Amino acid sequence: MKNFRQARWDEPVVYEVSRDRKEGTLVDSEFREYSAKFFGKLPEGVARKEPPPIPSLSEVEVVRHFMRLSQMSYGVDFGPVPLGSCTMKYNPKICEELSGSREIAEAHPYLDEDEVQGLLEVLYTLQKWLSELVGMDVCSIQTPAGSAGELAGALMIKKYHVDRGETQRDEMVVPDSAHGSNPASAAMAGFKVVRIPTDSRGNTDLEALRAALSRRTAGIMLTNPNTLGLFEEYIIDIAREVHGAGGLLYYDGANLNGIVGYARPGDMGFDVAHLNLHKTFAAPHGGGGPGAGAICARGALVDYMPVPVIDYDGRKYFLKYNVPRTIGRISWFYGNVVPAVKSFLYIAALGTQIREVAEVSTLNTNYLLKKLTSLPGVDLVYGHGRWRKHEFVVSFEKLYKETGVGAEDVAKALLDRGLHAPTILFPLIVPEAHMIEVTESETRENLDRLAEAYREIVALAYSDPAEVRKSPQNTSVGRLDTVYGNLPRNVVLTYKSLAEKKSRV
Numbered sequence: 001m002k003n004f005r006q007a008r009w010d011e012p013v014v015y016e017v018s019r020d021r022k023e024g025t026l027v028d029s030e031f032r033e034y035s036a037k038f039f040g041k042l043p044e045g046v047a048r049k050e051p052p053p054i055p056s057l058s059e060v061e062v063v064r065h066f067m068r069l070s071q072m073s074y075g076v077d078f079g080p081v082p083l084g085s086c087t088m089k090y091n092p093k094i095c096e097e098l099s100g101s102r103e104i105a106e107a108h109p110y111l112d113e114d115e116v117q118g119l120l121e122v123l124y125t126l127q128k129w130l131s132e133l134v135g136m137d138v139c140s141i142q143t144p145a146g147s148a149g150e151l152a153g154a155l156m157i158k159k160y161h162v163d164r165g166e167t168q169r170d171e172m173v174v175p176d177s178a179h180g181s182n183p184a185s186a187a188m189a190g191f192k193v194v195r196i197p198t199d200s201r202g203n204t205d206l207e208a209l210r211a212a213l214s215r216r217t218a219g220i221m222l223t224n225p226n227t228l229g230l231f232e233e234y235i236i237d238i239a240r241e242v243h244g245a246g247g248l249l250y251y252d253g254a255n256l257n258g259i260v261g262y263a264r265p266g267d268m269g270f271d272v273a274h275l276n277l278h279k280t281f282a283a284p285h286g287g288g289g290p291g292a293g294a295i296c297a298r299g300a301l302v303d304y305m306p307v308p309v310i311d312y313d314g315r316k317y318f319l320k321y322n323v324p325r326t327i328g329r330i331s332w333f334y335g336n337v338v339p340a341v342k343s344f345l346y347i348a349a350l351g352t353q354i355r356e357v358a359e360v361s362t363l364n365t366n367y368l369l370k371k372l373t374s375l376p377g378v379d380l381v382y383g384h385g386r387w388r389k390h391e392f393v394v395s396f397e398k399l400y401k402e403t404g405v406g407a408e409d410v411a412k413a414l415l416d417r418g419l420h421a422p423t424i425l426f427p428l429i430v431p432e433a434h435m436i437e438v439t440e441s442e443t444r445e446n447l448d449r450l451a452e453a454y455r456e457i458v459a460l461a462y463s464d465p466a467e468v469r470k471s472p473q474n475t476s477v478g479r480l481d482t483v484y485g486n487l488p489r490n491v492v493l494t495y496k497s498l499a500e501k502k503s504r505v
């Protein structure tokens with residue numbers, strides 16, 4: 001988009017706007033009266049003497065403050081957010097609205113089960129639908145994120161082997177095309193991580209896997225479709241080999257968007273799987289959360305599920321704690337209820353049409369892939385000629401070598417054209433990577449817009465590379481020094497304090 005210019009407001013944080021101001025308030029009079037009555041009963045030593053330093057602003061100031069900030073931002077309500085491995089699809093507003101109702105959003109987790117039967121029924125039904133979608137015996141929404149599901153699954157596998165006296169099984173096999181959280185979760189559960197390389201077709205190298213399996217193998221954590229967007233061609237063989245060696249199979253189902261309704265981890269032979277509700281099932285990803293994971297199990301691992309699982313005895317819905325060999329709690333209360341309700345609504349609205357999510361997202365992925373790989377300087381590293389599922393990864397290494405314009409420069413140039421950049425420089429096995437996931441939300445026009453922006457940037461890289469490296473020039477904030485910005489001691493609230501801090505460094 002040639003005319004794109006993002007707003008640049010010199011917007012302080014609310015605390016600075018309201019500093020030293022007496023008039024205006026965020027607290028309404030009803031609350032003031034209520035709090036005077038309630039807090040008047042507090043014992044002397046407990047009540048605070050001074051009011052807390054809450055910003056003091058009028059309604060119009062607050063509204064304008066946040067409007068200006070929103071103009072300096074970009075989200076899926078503005079345009080595509082093709083962040084690979086994040087599934088930033090557009091989430092229907094109806095799911096937001098209904099799940100945000102008082103009865104759901106404000107239900108206290110300590111309410112008696114009898115008072116939340118409706119809510120428990122919704123969550124129980126969601127567990128059932130998710131079990132059906134992944135081909136497992138049971139699912140729980142206890143896990144508040146995908147990585148929490150991974151940790152739960154790894155702990156379940158560990159306890160299973162310990163209960164059978166096989167304490168020597170201390171190795172978890174993880175392909176190098178896995179999401180980074182997989183080896184991290186395996187390590188957190190106390191396993192030694194055994195890394196398996198990816199073959200040229202983008203599959204887990206079967207020979208290397210066979211060589212790695214032993215009496216020490218506890219299991220494998222496999223992301224499928226993997227971070228290259230490729231479905232493991234030998235998944236049945238992998239399942240047979242790992243089970244044959246006495247290990248169990250963990251399925252990272254965060255990338256379900258490209259196969260939902262078509263293929264199920266349970267049918268592939270997997271024992272335990274997690275889903276990211278905030279990727280495939282309408283709960284927005286990012287934006288500070290909360291997210292929601294689901295952990296699902298089959299066969300012997302059902303007895304190891306984290307508690308509580310929501311259950312039904314034919315009369316009443318209840319929180320079940322007596323799971324025989326449970327690994328215990330993974331988070332507080334039921335898990336994150338609001339995003340779980342969004343997912344329930346999303347699946348209920350789509351019904352069996354949920355398969356179209358997989359169809360359209362896969363079609364969109366491959367449409368854009370074809371357009372990008374026809375550009376000079378852009379390559380596929382793995383799996384030439386193979387169809388992708390939810391996402392694809394292209395490499396700008398050739399462009400970088402020929403022009404000095406790398407993956408980061410191309411990403412910044414996309415921002416200048418009013419588009420969100422994809423995930424870059426990940427997965428690590430692809431040099432100068434762009435990991436692109438457009439989901440089913442995008443129209444063909446938007447895909448063409450993205451493709452055209454890439455074409456224009458690559459052409460400019462060959463004719464005037466210095467111009468591309470100046471990007472972004474049209475955004476609220478210019479190119480950041482990410483190394484400096486990521487230093488924890490530099491994480492501060494305002495530009496003003498950042499400037500102060502910088503001058504002290």
Ligand SMILES: Cc1ncc(COP(=O)(O)O)c(C=O)c1O
Pocket residue numbers: 085086145146147148179181223252254255276291293
């Ligand atoms: C493939 C894959 N696995 C696991 C995760 C971890 O999920 P979370 O960020 O909810 O912890 C992600 C995150 O997006 C992912 O893409």
